Amino acid sequence: MTVNDICKEIKHRLDTVHIGRFKGMEKPLFLISEQYPGIWLEHVYDSVFYAMRDREKLPLAVNTAELFISLQKDDGQLPFCVLDGNKRDGELVGYSHIQECVSFAKLCFMIYEMSGDKGFLRRAFDASQKWVTWLRSNRMTLGTGLVEMFVGFDTGHDNSGRLEGLSCQGRYRIDGTLQNAAVLPKDDPTAPVIAVDMNCNYYATLTALSKMARVLGLSAEAKKFAEDATRVKKKLFEYCYSEEDAFFYDVDKNGRQMKYLSSTVFHLFMEGVLDEKDDAELIRKIYEKHISNPEEFNTPYPFPSMAISDPSVIGHKDFNCWGYYSQGLIALRATMWMDRYGFSSDFDRLCRAWVCAWTEHYDKVKLGQELDPVTGIPTRSSEWYSSCMLFYLFASERIGF
16 A cells, blocks of 8 residues: 555544543543553643644543543542543553653643643643642652652553563552552562653653743742752752763662663653753764664664663563564654754654555554564554554655655
């Protein structure tokens, strides 16, 4: 099939399959895939991006954000996912880990910028303040002022080498019972871990709160949140940055940097932690040494979820693996940073590679979750994956296929 034919199929499927109503809910939502029958907190950007491409889809983004706000616990905890009761039985709202991956507060502010709805902004502001309170009360046990990973699924990086040493690389259960995200696995040799990506999200949340407060006329709060964000950035450099390697690493509970060349590095860009002017030299170092390095992240089908030179990629899982494969989520999130930081030509190459790979293999796997970063061959994980479909549409238009 041609790129144009595939784009037509994607648009038809998005409208007829991926916009739906959960059991017992009236408002339509933007759904992920059959393998993931619901909405994950980290996929809120899908609906926001969809709305950015087509403002008629803005209600889907609003409904998605409002859904998570409505299910926030009294103590401030946000669910990591909400499942569709039409497709699953049992517990439909998950609180066992975090898996935010993109700052929810930032995405809410992006929705406000499109809608101009200050009522929504106020609700998002209140919810985001409560979320910060929950993080500070439950995920800062080491006293550093930085957010900590307790279990592997907190980051959404399933099967990644960066999770080595964690006693719970998925969720935490005691005698088969799933625990709440506030519970630290007992006697874990590695956790709590100061996670780079989670703190980039936290920085962006504080920055978004400052912007929200400014719009709402809360000047003192705006100043306070901006100062909080500055402190988080400073501590992130203090604990996680290796000047020798020009890279940011997770840090275990003993203060040891866990030296995996993970795609967490992209979060420093996509969440705006690195400033184009103040951090220009560091941006150049990271990009030249790692991101544009063909032995690490600049593969034929970028970007791998772990640098292909990292020893941990040996024996990686065959699918749903954030320890090797190039992920649709990474590609879609590149729309948040590559043009902004002046890497547009490399972004064009990424777009071309993804469109070519999925077009070539369309008869075997329909726009799934991930690609082999070297060969471009997809795994069979989650066909008709919302992030991949959205990125295919965007990329094909960008490069003029």
